[in-house]
Amino acid sequence: MPKIKKKRFDDMRTLENVFEWQDYNSTKPFPRGTWHQNIFENDNPIVLELACGKAEYSVALGEMYPEKNFVGVDIKGNRMWVGATQALEKGLENVRFLRAYIDHLDQFFAENEVSEIWILFSDPYIKKERKRLTSPKFLTLYRKIAKKGAVINLKTDSDLLYEYTHEVIEKEGLTIHRDIKDVYTECPNDPELSIQTYYEGMHLEKGKKIKFISFSLN
DSSP states (O other): OOHHHHHHHHHHTTOTTEEEGGGOOSSSOOOTTOIIIIIIOSOOOEEEEETOTTOHHHHHHHHHOTTSEEEEEESOHHHHHHHHHHHHHTTOTTEEEEESOGGGGGGTSOTTOEEEEEEESOOOOTTOGGGSTTSHHHHHHHHHHEEEEEEEEEEESOHHHHHHHHHHHHHHTOEEEEEESOHHHHOTTOTTTTOOOHHHHHHHHTTOOOEEEEEEOO
16 A cells, blocks of 8 residues: 555544544444534534545535535545545534445434435446445435435436436436536536536546436435
């Protein structure tokens, strides 16, 4: 493992705004259901950024909405370290990070604990439909931890994932709030959608269109 990557992994174990999955087990379970009371120490809505990478959205939205709490979730600590250290440098008390597998979310969040979810440029898994973060499998998982009517936001460069998500929404009879096929043509000045991730910048350089769809879980 390169020295820089190893140092970041070591740092992650000491950052006060990061929770690591391996620190918890059957004899020491994560205190799910206590994010409001013990971690954020307020009753503000909790918003997740799944597969957050460098967590550009968690940090930017945390600055934009001090009245909300944000949790970036990913298993790749080397990338998450970037957002975690930025949040500390900016003094963002409403931003935290969870290094864990996304399909284990219900081990870290309790029923009705999450108000909104952002999915940004996640892997479309061309040959593995069940691994897509908007598949019925994951929507079922989100329902275990989300409030009734919680909003799911998908921002992607992938036509496959965008169209697949449309199909899932239709089959499950979910409510669409916004449906944008080209973010930077249709709403270039939208404060939330104008936040750019590292991977988004790479996609834009290749001339790809960025799509966005938000919908509610019923």
